[in-house]
Amino acid sequence: MNYHHSFHAGNFADILKHVVLMRILTHLGAKDTPYRVIDTHAGAGRYDLGSEEALRTHEWKDGVARLDQSPLASSVEALLAPWREAVATARERHGTGSYPGSPWLCRHAMRAEDRLIAAELHPTTYKKLATTLGRDSRCKALAIDGWTALRANVPPKERRGLVLIDPPFEEKDEFATMAAEFIAAHRKWPTGIYALWYPVKERRAADGLVNAIEDAGIGRLLRLEIDVDRPEAAGGLGATGLLVVNPPWKLAEEALLLLPALCERLAQGPRPRYRCEPIRPDG
Numbered sequence: 001m002n003y004h005h006s007f008h009a010g011n012f013a014d015i016l017k018h019v020v021l022m023r024i025l026t027h028l029g030a031k032d033t034p035y036r037v038i039d040t041h042a043g044a045g046r047y048d049l050g051s052e053e054a055l056r057t058h059e060w061k062d063g064v065a066r067l068d069q070s071p072l073a074s075s076v077e078a079l080l081a082p083w084r085e086a087v088a089t090a091r092e093r094h095g096t097g098s099y100p101g102s103p104w105l106c107r108h109a110m111r112a113e114d115r116l117i118a119a120e121l122h123p124t125t126y127k128k129l130a131t132t133l134g135r136d137s138r139c140k141a142l143a144i145d146g147w148t149a150l151r152a153n154v155p156p157k158e159r160r161g162l163v164l165i166d167p168p169f170e171e172k173d174e175f176a177t178m179a180a181e182f183i184a185a186h187r188k189w190p191t192g193i194y195a196l197w198y199p200v201k202e203r204r205a206a207d208g209l210v211n212a213i214e215d216a217g218i219g220r221l222l223r224l225e226i227d228v229d230r231p232e233a234a235g236g237l238g239a240t241g242l243l244v245v246n247p248p249w250k251l252a253e254e255a256l257l258l259l260p261a262l263c264e265r266l267a268q269g270p271r272p273r274y275r276c277e278p279i280r281p282d283g
């Protein structure tokens with residue numbers, strides 16, 4: 001396990017993932033009944049953009065820093081508001097260089113009755129996660145494998161909620177593992193919302209994930225991708241995706257406003273692209 005998210009925190013891929021995460025949590029919180037989030041690969045929960053790791057890559061400069069420059073169109077800002085408010089709160093509480101990761105964002109969005117299970121296998125990162133979540137009785141940090149945590153915790157007793165699957169993609173077979181583990185979880189909890197994050201390095205790998213899920217008979221998918229047109233010479237990740245299963249209604253409509261605006265603001269070359277594709281929206 002060599003991956004450390006502190007090198008990448010606040011980059012363009014985090015922005016897509018965290019903005020959509022906050023939209024999903026906003027929709028979940030709009031109903032009175034409690035929900036649960038299972039964050040299978042949770043990370044440290046909060047990052048310091050002044051850390052040695054973050055300063056080594058400066059990825060946040062082409063991510064969260066671009067969104068700090070100026071507001072986007074008001075219709076887009078209305079959708080970004082929950083994420084913007086969470087980032088502002090993290091900065092107020094922990095300093096201006098602070099950037100909230102997925103478990104922090106979940107905890108921030110949750111109400112008294114909602115619950116979070118956050119799994120993180122790396123021992124040092126787990127300690128940071130446990131500190132970030134503190135003694136909040138709504139949240140449980142687990143130092144276990146994320147796939148094991150997923151198998152053990154679906155369906156949650158609330159029968160409403162989200163599974164965020166955000167592995168490091170260090171292993172060659174991570175796409176296949178993700179498809180298999182997700183399909184098994186979906187069999188046990190077909191009505192949950194799932195958000196599967198993936199890097200887009202080879203288009204075939206992302207297509208394979210979507211095809212495997214479709215072949216398993218799973219419908220109601222929303223495929224969201226942005227490609228910031230990063231110059232090849234710069235190396236690193238240039239495109240990212242989030243596959244949302246059982247998306248809240250309105251999410252596709254919201255993504256159609258958000259993605260073009262994010263894509264333009266986060267562009268690193270002249271031809272940024274986005275994809276917002278509902279797949280078998282009727283299941």
Ligand SMILES: C[S@@+](CC[C@H](N)C(=O)[O-])C[C@H]1O[C@@H](n2cnc3c(N)ncnc32)[C@H](O)[C@@H]1O
Binds near residue numbers: 005119120122146
């Ligand atoms: C992409 S990062 C998570 C970022 C986080 N979800 C966020 O958005 O703020 C992936 C995390 O998974 C952890 N990890 C690696 N293998 C794991 C495993 N088998 N089970 C759980 N966590 C794992 C890594 O240590 C890393 O912190």
